[in-house]
Amino acid sequence: MPKSEGLEKLKVLIVDDQSDARSMIRGMLGELGITQIFEACDGKEAMTFTDAAMDMIDVVICDWNMPRMTGIDLLRQMRSVMPDMPFLMITGRGDMDSVTAAKSSGVTAYIRKPFSPANLEIKLRVIKSKMDNG
Amino acid sequence: MVKNKKNKIEIETYEEMFNSLGTGVIYYDHNGWLINSNTMATSIVPELSSNMNHFLDFISFVFEHSLDISEQTDISTTFENTHNIPSFCEIIRLRDSSFYMVKAITQDNRNTIVEISDISQIKSHADGIKLLDRDNRILLQAIQSSQKGIFIARHEEQNPIIFVNQPMDGLLGRTGESLLGCPLEAFLSTYFSDEWSEISEVIQQNKNGRFWQKLNLPDGTVKWLSLNLSTEKNDETENMIIGFISDETINKINEQHILQGQKMDAIGKLAGGVAHDFNNILSIVEGYIRLSESAIKRGEDVSENFHRIKKAVTRGSGLTRQLLMFGKHRVSENKVVDLCTQVRDVESFLEPLLGVHFKVRIDIPDHPIFIQASTDAIYQIIMNLVINARDAMNGVGDVDISISENIKVDKKLYAVLTISDTGCGIPESIIGKIFDPFFTTKEQGKGTGLGLSMVYGVVKQIGADISVSSVPDEGTVFTITFPIVADHHVSMEPKNISSGADRLSGKTILVAEDEADLLMIMKGILEDFGMKVIPAKNGQEALCLQDEYEDKIDFLLTDIVMPELGGLKLADLIREVRPETKILFMSGYPDRGDTLNFELPRDAIFMAKPVQPDFLRNVLEKVSVGETLNQTDAIVWQS
Numbered sequence: 001m002p003k004s005e006g007l008e009k010l011k012v013l014i015v016d017d018q019s020d021a022r023s024m025i026r027g028m029l030g031e032l033g034i035t036q037i038f039e040a041c042d043g044k045e046a047m048t049f050t051d052a053a054m055d056m057i058d059v060v061i062c063d064w065n066m067p068r069m070t071g072i073d074l075l076r077q078m079r080s081v082m083p084d085m086p087f088l089m090i091t092g093r094g095d096m097d098s099v100t101a102a103k104s105s106g107v108t109a110y111i112r113k114p115f116s117p118a119n120l121e122i123k124l125r126v127i128k129s130k131m132d133n134g
Numbered sequence: 135m136v137k138n139k140k141n142k143i144e145i146e147t148y149e150e151m152f153n154s155l156g157t158g159v160i161y162y163d164h165n166g167w168l169i170n171s172n173t174m175a176t177s178i179v180p181e182l183s184s185n186m187n188h189f190l191d192f193i194s195f196v197f198e199h200s201l202d203i204s205e206q207t208d209i210s211t212t213f214e215n216t217h218n219i220p221s222f223c224e225i226i227r228l229r230d231s232s233f234y235m236v237k238a239i240t241q242d243n244r245n246t247i248v249e250i251s252d253i254s255q256i257k258s259h260a261d262g263i264k265l266l267d268r269d270n271r272i273l274l275q276a277i278q279s280s281q282k283g284i285f286i287a288r289h290e291e292q293n294p295i296i297f298v299n300q301p302m303d304g305l306l307g308r309t310g311e312s313l314l315g316c317p318l319e320a321f322l323s324t325y326f327s328d329e330w331s332e333i334s335e336v337i338q339q340n341k342n343g344r345f346w347q348k349l350n351l352p353d354g355t356v357k358w359l360s361l362n363l364s365t366e367k368n369d370e371t372e373n374m375i376i377g378f379i380s381d382e383t384i385n386k387i388n389e390q391h392i393l394q395g396q397k398m399d400a401i402g403k404l405a406g407g408v409a410h411d412f413n414n415i416l417s418i419v420e421g422y423i424r425l426s427e428s429a430i431k432r433g434e435d436v437s438e439n440f441h442r443i444k445k446a447v448t449r450g451s452g453l454t455r456q457l458l459m460f461g462k463h464r465v466s467e468n469k470v471v472d473l474c475t476q477v478r479d480v481e482s483f484l485e486p487l488l489g490v491h492f493k494v495r496i497d498i499p500d501h502p503i504f505i506q507a508s509t510d511a512i513y514q515i516i517m518n519l520v521i522n523a524r525d526a527m528n529g530v531g532d533v534d535i536s537i538s539e540n541i542k543v544d545k546k547l548y549a550v551l552t553i554s555d556t557g558c559g560i561p562e563s564i565i566g567k568i569f570d571p572f573f574t575t576k577e578q579g580k581g582t583g584l585g586l587s588m589v590y591g592v593v594k595q596i597g598a599d600i601s602v603s604s605v606p607d608e609g610t611v612f613t614i615t616f617p618i619v620a621d622h623h624v625s626m627e628p629k630n631i632s633s634g635a636d637r638l639s640g641k642t643i644l645v646a647e648d649e650a651d652l653l654m655i656m657k658g659i660l661e662d663f664g665m666k667v668i669p670a671k672n673g674q675e676a677l678c679l680q681d682e683y684e685d686k687i688d689f690l691l692t693d694i695v696m697p698e699l700g701g702l703k704l705a706d707l708i709r710e711v712r713p714e715t716k717i718l719f720m721s722g723y724p725d726r727g728d729t730l731n732f733e734l735p736r737d738a739i740f741m742a743k744p745v746q747p748d749f750l751r752n753v754l755e756k757v758s759v760g761e762t763l764n765q766t767d768a769i770v771w772q773s
Contacts, residue, residue: 006698109681118710125699125707126681129674 007124008033015039015046015062015074016090025061028117032124043069047077050085059086059127064102075105086127090115158234158250162189164243178234178250189246196236199226221246225253233257282380285313285321289365289373293318293337305359305381307351318375325349325379326361333363337375340367346382358386411588414517415450419443445479451744452510470619472502473537473549476512481535488524488533497536503549505616507596518589519553519612526557526610539618547618552611559606568602637755639664643689644715646676646704648696652743656691659747663754673699680708687715689754694721705738716757720745 012029014037016022022039029037038057040046043066050057060078064071071089078085089102089110102110108130109123152159158175160182162168166189168182176182179195186192221240227233232254240246277284283302287293298313306325313321318337323330329345336343342364349357362378422443426436477498484494516535523533534554542548560568569590593600593614604610643665647653653669660667668683670676673696680687690708692701705717720741739757741750755761 116710118707122677122681122707122711125674126678129678 006033007121007128008035010034010124010128011036011038011056011058013038013040013046013049013057013060015041015043015060015066015071017042017063017066021063025120028120031117032121042066043071043074043077046074050078050082054082054085057085058131059088059124061088062090064089064091064098072101072105075107079106086131088123088127156252158248160192160248160250162192162246162248164245166190166246168192169245175248175250178228178252192248193222193238196222196224196226199228200224201227201233225257282378285318285377285379287318287375287377289367289375293375295321302379305379307349307353307357322361322377325359333361336363337365340365342366356383358382411514411517412450414521415446418446422446447744448746449510449513451742451746452513469506469508470504471507471509471512473505473507473512473551473616474498474501474503476507476509477516477535477537477551479509480513480516484520484533488520491530492524492527493532494520495532495534497534499537499539503537503539504619505549505596505598506619507598507616511592511596514592515551515589515614516553518586522586523553523555523557523610526555526559528558531556540615542615547620549616549618551614551616553614554609554611556609559608560602560604560610561606565602565604569600637758638751640666641688641758642666642668642683642686643691643754644668644670644676644680644683644687644708646670646673646690646692646696646701647720648672648693656745659750660691662747663751672696673701673704676704677707680712687712688758690715690717692717692719694719718753718757 012034014022014025014029016025016039019041022041026037026039036056038049040049046060046062050060062071062074066074069077075087075089078087086108087106089107090113091098091102091110092113099110108127111119111123152170153173155172155174158172158178160168160171160175168187168189171182179186181195182192186195221238223235223237225233225235232252235249235251235253237249237251238246239249277299278301280299280301283305284297284299285295285302286297287295295313295316295318302313303309319334322333326333326345326347328347333343333345342362345361345363347359347361349359351357358381360380360382362380363375364377365375367373422439426439429436429439477496481494481496488494520533520535523531532555534552536552538550538552540548540550568586589612590600596616598614598616600612600614602610602612643660645653645656645660645667647656647669648671650671653671657667657669668676668679668687670679673692676690676692677699687708690705692704694701696704701719701721705719708715709717718739718741720743739753741753
């Protein structure tokens with residue numbers, strides 16, 4: 001991937017059970033020029049989507065707190081089949097335990113709620129930098 | 135008898151009336167023979183009685199003198215009250231350019247009465263009307279097909295617009311409601327908003343003026359408009375405000391090209407001059423490196439040489455700064471300096487510059503002499519004059535540099551710097567030209583002809599004077615006179631570098647710089663200040679490093695131009711997540727003209743590369759305690 005590329009070409013999957021949250025993230029991504037955005041309303045749908053079309057996704061942005069299958073559950077499942085998939089976890093909790101848990105389960109980056117478009121942009125740039133540098 | 139007498143009187147009366155009519159009347163019988171004509175008729179047409187006895191002769195006379203159709207004026211309305219329908223009605227012109235209307239009325243008894251009336255006056259009046267009308271139409275046509283927008287407003291309260299031509303709307307890119315009736319103020323303050331205050335002044339004072347306005351059109355293009363406003367009151371005619379608006383975009387673009395051309399030309403000259411000086415500096419650096427190499431072989435101490443190299447580099451960066459500032463027509467700032475110290479500083483450069491065959495003698499007082507100048511200026515003056523002296527001497531000779539104080543006729547104290555050589559001298563014929571740019575006596579490729587003209591420019595810029603006297607084959611003396619600054623106390627440069635040593639120690643600074651060597655150097659310098667440095671090879675890395683860094687980051691020092699993620703974007707993002715971090719920019723292009731592509735945030739702190747350690751420390755210290763910076767510390771963006 002050429003170094004000069006911005007974030008525009010990233011293909012992003014948003015996983016969140018709340019449609020408001022999904023559309024807010026979609027809006028923020030749109031402001032960054034990202035157009036290839038997919039949505040899943042829970043972990044199960046996300047797994048189905050990535051299983052079928054892994055190539056269509058560069059980054060997963062996932063809410064931690066979801067009914068039935070949490071973000072951590074999804075991450076663990078996903079890591080078993082796609083160990084390198086960049087995974088940005090959105091956490092509502094800022095406590096150290098949650099952060100440690102997120103880190104140890106192998107998130108690429110995490111972002112605390114509430115976050116601004118700039119926060120999201122920084123995280124995506126950090127992720128993209130990690131992708132570019134292998 | 136009585137009846138006859140009465141008849142006779144009546145006939146005489148009629149005859150008198152007939153002859154005193156202002157209209158010529160001729161009477162032809164039904165056979166066409168002339169029966170009678172009155173005095174006026176014969177005075178208008180004297181030929182009447184001699185060769186116009188028959189109506190047909192008269193008709194041919196009329197048609198001979200009849201006007202061409204093109205000359206005809208439609209004045210039929212003037213005669214609308216005529217009851218009888220004329221058998222013909224013609225306008226004729228006779229010898230004295232007077233015009234007559236000839237109207238022939240054939241009556242029921244087939245006799246014909248001809249009326250000839252003088253219409254010269256009516257005709258010329260009617261022609262006037264017609265001419266005015268035709269001119270008006272042409273003028274209006276011209277106004278409407280003009281490329282300029284033209285409006286007329288009445289000179290009264292509110293100045294309502296009473297006329298506006300068709301091209302105006304297109305010119306202003308406007309659609310919809312007409313400008314007619316709109317108060318002039320409302321119109322001009324909308325479209326010429328930048329200059330409105332001046333415009334309204336001109337209107338109030340009944341003056342004329344020309345104004346410019348840059349217009350951003352809805353389609354994103356830019357248009358330059360000029361407005362010529364004429365509001366002068368004239369006692370004779372109705373008072374109007376007349377305005378011409380024209381599209382000057384092309385002219386403006388051309389003008390910018392020309393200005394740019396001139397600027398490039400000037401920059402070219404200056405660059406030539408700076409390159410000239412820069413080469414001198416490089417040769418000094420090279421000279422000391424060579425000296426050091428051999429000194430090291432001999433096991434001698436070379437730290438003094440390094441000190442001199444460092445000084446030369448400082449000069450070099452001063453020069454490039456000057457060049458870059460030139461683009462903005464900004465001159466390096468004058469401050470109060472000690473002329474003697476400045477000259478002593480330069481002294482160490484002269485030896486490697488001149489070589490062993492030239493002897494430099496310096497005679498300067500021990501006490502400081504304060505003048506208004508910049509260190510770069512003194513350096514340029516001395517270096518260029520000494521080089522000039524060297525080239526004037528054929529491989530061997532002496533250069534004398536001296537400073538003295540002198541009271542001139544205005545009773546003010548002046549510092550006099552003289553630089554004299556024992557060279558070939560300057561012939562009288564060319565002594566007047568030596569300060570002209572590109573004037574050189576050196577052979578092709580040896581000199582730019584810029585040295586002395588630069589000296590002249592620099593001398594004038596700092597408010598000093600230069601004169602030259604020369605004797606062929608004996609030598610030349612350049613004398614530069616500086617006004618002395620009386621108040622010495624102002625001049626003591628505060629060098630409080632050590633005072634705030636603790637302000638920076640322990641502070642964290644994130645440095646983003648894509649030039650690896652420079653990043654290393656910056657890291658070293660900043661660590662010397664006792665700072666914790668997070669070095670980042672580029673903007674992207676800086677962003678990642680700060681993301682992982684949990685503690686406070688006090689400063690971000692970032693280059694502006696970096697691949698992928700530039701300094702401005704980086705600063706934007708970091709400002710968002712770390713509002714407490716103080717941000718400083720550095721770049722090789724400190725001039726705003728060259729950084730038009732960068733939208734620097736207001737109050738951004740900007741430093742030119744190469745950033746000198748003391749300078750950087752000073753700026754960081756001031757920023758860390760929230761002191762305001764002035765433009766000599768760094769460029770503070772104020773757009």
